Amino acid sequence: MTQQAALPVGAMPRPERRREVVPRDERWLGLAFAAPVVLLMAALVFVPLGLTLWDSLHRVDPMRPGTPFIGLQHYIDLMSDTNVRQAWLNTVAYVIIAVVLETLGGLGAALLLQRIRVGRRWLLAAVILPWALPPVVNAIVWMWIYNPSYGLLDGALLRFGLISAPRVWFNYRATALFLVSLVHVWRMMPLTAVILLAALQSVPRELYEAAKLDGAGPVQAFMHVTLPLIAGGLAIALSQSTVFAFNLFDEAWILGGSSLDTRTVVAQVYMSAFQNLHFSYGMALSVLVMVASCLVSLVYVMRVYRETRYG
Structure with a gap:
């Protein structure tokens, strides 16, 4: 007879893990369902991404013959390009303004809608309308609002005596960056509001009742019940906002054109690749944009999920 090892006092025996056996037919069925998605992602995402990365390591220029391998030379040149540096600074400013305003405004709108x-359905349809508009249409509407001669913004400020004469807001870099960001926030904040509204509706009402019985006020309930559970x-809202x-392009290009004061890094990619015909240089910059946006989004997701505790 075999002797069982003595367990420490108070210790409970570990239940044996049973390995779930999946029938072969079901495994093949799962692979068959997943294969079209994998192939579609490979054709539309991974293959173009690989080709872009490969071409960024070569000199792809229609004005010069051949595509010689130059390694990381484009990436080194990007570090010393003053136009690229200014475009990055503008983009960082856009990201900070947009993420803060979209998150706060979207959360406030979601709390009101809840x-x-x-x-509610009709109001939600009205709220989502700016996001449903094409970005070009949205930018053109705001371009008329910002017009110094007959725009709504200057007209309202003149009427209330806040300014003494019409002002060309895009002559000043700080106001130009903020006004372009405001147009982007106006278009994207409804999506943030819908995401956060869905998260708020998933919070059980019993938790608020229990918090109220424990003496928690509205602010305490929001901080200790709502925020952890949404x-x-x-994290999804922050990631998509970032x-x-x-990748902001349409609003900045229509409102500010190619001006370096409002130029985004995506606009710099467009100008390098399609206006200056330095295709591989633009590809290298687009790779950096993708890496930067993915890293920032990953930081959001990892930090939020690490601080989330259930139970």
Whole structure:
């Protein structure tokens, strides 16, 4: 007879893990369902990404014959390019302004929508309308609002005596950056609000009742009940806000043109690749944009999920 090892006092025997056996037919069925998605992602994402990375290591210039391998030379040149540096600074400013305003505004809108009981669907449809508009249309509408001669902004400020004469706001870099960011926030904040509204509606009402019985006020309930339980939705909202702000192009290009004061890094990619015909140089910059946006989003997701505790 075999003797069992003595367990320490108070210790409970570990239950044996049973390995779930998946039938072969079901495994093949799962692979068959996943294969089209994998192939589509490979064709539309991974293959173009690999080709872009490969071409960024070569000199692809229609004005010069051949595509010689130059290694990291484009990336080294990007570090000393003053236009690229200014575009990065503008983009960082756009990201900071957009993420802060979209998150705070979207969370406030989601909290208000959650409290509304009558006509919520119609109000939600009205809120989502700016996001449904094409970015070019949205930028053109705001271009008319910002017009110094007959725009709504200068007209309202003149009427209330806040300015004495019409002002060309895009002559000043600080106001130009903020106004372009505001147009982007106006378009993207509804998406953040919808994401956070869905997260708020998943929080059980019983938790708020229990917090109220424990003497928690509205602020305490929000900090200790709402925020921890919507952390997943908040991470998604922060990630999408960051990625879209990093890739801001339409609003900045239509409102500011090629001006270096409002030029984004994506606009710099467009100018390098398609206006100056330095294709591989633009590809190298686009790779850096992708890496930067992915890293920032990863930091958001990892930090939020690490600080989330359930149970």
